[in-house]
Amino acid sequence: MDLELVSFKLCPFVQRSVITLLYKKAPFRTTFINLNEPPEWFRDISPLGKVPLLKVDGEVLFESAIINEFIDEVTPGSLMPADPLLRAKNRAWIEFGSNCLGQMFTAISGKEAQAHEDACSDLNRSLAFLEKMMGEGPYFNGADFSLVDTAYAPLFQRLMFLNRFKPVVDWDALPKLRAWSDNLLAMAVIRESLAEGFDEIYPKVLKGMGGHYAGFVG
Numbered sequence: 609m610d611l612e613l614v615s616f617k618l619c620p621f622v623q624r625s626v627i628t629l630l631y632k633k634a635p636f637r638t639t640f641i642n643l644n645e646p647p648e649w650f651r652d653i654s655p656l657g658k659v660p661l662l663k664v665d666g667e668v669l670f671e672s673a674i675i676n677e678f679i680d681e682v683t684p685g686s687l688m689p690a691d692p693l694l695r696a697k698n699r700a701w702i703e704f705g706s707n708c709l710g711q712m713f714t715a716i717s718g719k720e721a722q723a724h725e726d727a728c729s730d731l732n733r734s735l736a737f738l739e740k741m742m743g744e745g746p747y748f749n750g751a752d753f754s755l756v757d758t759a760y761a762p763l764f765q766r767l768m769f770l771n772r773f774k775p776v777v778d779w780d781a782l783p784k785l786r787a788w789s790d791n792l793l794a795m796a797v798i799r800e801s802l803a804e805g806f807d808e809i810y811p812k813v814l815k816g817m818g819g820h821y822a823g824f825v826g
């Protein structure tokens with residue numbers, strides 16, 4: 609099976625799929641595009657104009673959650689619970705993670721201080737909800753690494769990175785999430801999934817957004 613991941617270098621949704629592909633040891637190649645000037649061929653095949661896309665023997669899949677379930681299903685082992693209720697709950701929390709990524713994006717891109725503060729409050733409220741759902745770890749489903757973990761790792765990596773400028777999350781209020789995040793970020797596969805040059809590029813992107821947060825980026 610030929611797998612081609614269509615990617616934008618810093619996209620956290622793409623990174624979810626990279627983690628899943630690496631964890632499941634599925635061979636794949638990556639085609640990077642510039643989302644600011646998407647090529648014609650990309651606009652022709654991406655229904656929402658978004659990355660990631662996964663081309664499977666030339667057939668196009670879109671939406672990271674769908675892509676990740678597909679990768680999981682065509683590779684040995686399963687990163688989803690066997691129980692239908694637990695599986696549905698995992699899907700719901702993956703969707704919730706996408707919403708958290710949106711709140712983080714608003715926190716780092718909002719033009720006015722108020723927009724930044726409001727988004728930080730929204731994100732902290734979301735994460736407080738998630739904190740209540742967390743068990744003892746080390747992963748979201750306890751001992752079993754799952755697609756929920758692949759969905760949240762890119763968010764946690766970025767939130768930890770932002771701590772060096774101005775934290776957007778009150779980690780003291782989120783001890784279980786903090787431990788979960790530490791466990792994920794210690795995994796080789798998750799470190800390897802981060803785009804090359806992230807530490808240098810991300811601050812430039814934050815500055816380039818020209819939001820209120822850019823003022824905190826040294």
Ligand SMILES: N[C@@H](CCC(=O)N[C@@H](CS)C(=O)NCC(=O)O)C(=O)O
Binds near residue numbers: 618619622643658670
């Ligand atoms: N729900 C989508 C979100 C993907 C997404 O928002 N990707 C961003 C880049 S990080 C994108 O392609 N944005 C382009 C646009 O909105 O025009 C998924 O999970 O795959």
